[in-house]
Amino acid sequence: xxxxxxxxxxxxxxxxxxxxxxxxxxxxxxxxxxxxxxxxxxxxxxxxxxxxxxxxxxxxxxxxxxxxxxxxxxxxxxxxxxxxxxxxxxxxxxxxxxxxxxxxxxxxxxxxxxxxxxxx
Amino acid sequence: xxxxxxxxxxxxxxxxxxxxxxxxxxxxxxxxxxxxxxxxxxxxxxxxxxxxxxxxxxxxxxxxxxxxxxxxxxxxxxxxxxxxxxxxxxxxxxxxxxxxxxxxxxxx
Numbered sequence: 001x002x003x004x005x006x007x008x009x010x011x012x013x014x015x016x017x018x019x020x021x022x023x024x025x026x027x028x029x030x031x032x033x034x035x036x037x038x039x040x041x042x043x044x045x046x047x048x049x050x051x052x053x054x055x056x057x058x059x060x061x062x063x064x065x066x067x068x069x070x071x072x073x074x075x076x077x078x079x080x081x082x083x084x085x086x087x088x089x090x091x092x093x094x095x096x097x098x099x100x101x102x103x104x105x106x107x108x109x110x111x112x113x114x115x116x117x118x119x120x
Numbered sequence: 121x122x123x124x125x126x127x128x129x130x131x132x133x134x135x136x137x138x139x140x141x142x143x144x145x146x147x148x149x150x151x152x153x154x155x156x157x158x159x160x161x162x163x164x165x166x167x168x169x170x171x172x173x174x175x176x177x178x179x180x181x182x183x184x185x186x187x188x189x190x191x192x193x194x195x196x197x198x199x200x201x202x203x204x205x206x207x208x209x210x211x212x213x214x215x216x217x218x219x220x221x222x223x224x225x226x227x228x
Contacts, residue, residue: 094164099170106167106170106176108176110166111164
């Protein structure tokens with residue numbers, strides 16, 4: 001059974017770069033898309049972006065200029081970088097598997113979430 | 121940009137009752153790319169439906185999804201205690217994802 005484990009620093013200062021990694025276990029990173037979603041405290045879900053198994057990427061236009069997603073097939077990991085963070089980027093960050101073929105781009109496996117706080 | 125509006129924001133019902141949650145799109149969308157998720161407190165969301173009406177793995181039959189065009193629904197026929205949670209609809213189109221704001225299903 002595929003499991004996702006997110007990791008990264010939990011506390012950042014304004015203007016820092018957020019770097020998160022999601023490790024895929026129990027299955028291969030190949031042949032899927034891999035996504036990032038965040039949830040500010042007490043609020044709803046916001047899509048950040050995804051990276052395909054080929055390395056192609058797509059990001060939320062509202063975050064596009066600050067976000068980079070990538071994957072490392074040798075480590076079965078994919079990553080998120082977000083530059084110039086502010087307090088508005090404080091959220092739980094989820095990684096997820098995107099079933100682009102069988103489930104029409106629904107996200108069927110999610111990591112447990114990584115809490116990121118931006119504060120001076 | 122497609123906007124998904126869920127209603128109601130909060131639904132208060134008792135176990136055993138029927139719940140109907142709505143997701144309305146700002147323009148006609150393909151139900152093929154409409155999904156529903158359930159999120160319990162302190163947990164990650166979990167997939168309920170893809171393609172508007174296809175249950176994900178291990179989703180009980182008391183859950184059903186449907187709709188077309190701009191109006192989609194999630195129905196829970198007889199609420200169990202574990203069903204009280206927040207539900208989100210989500211659409212994928214033109215390489216972009218959109219989520220609804222969520223409906224909180226709470227115990228009355």
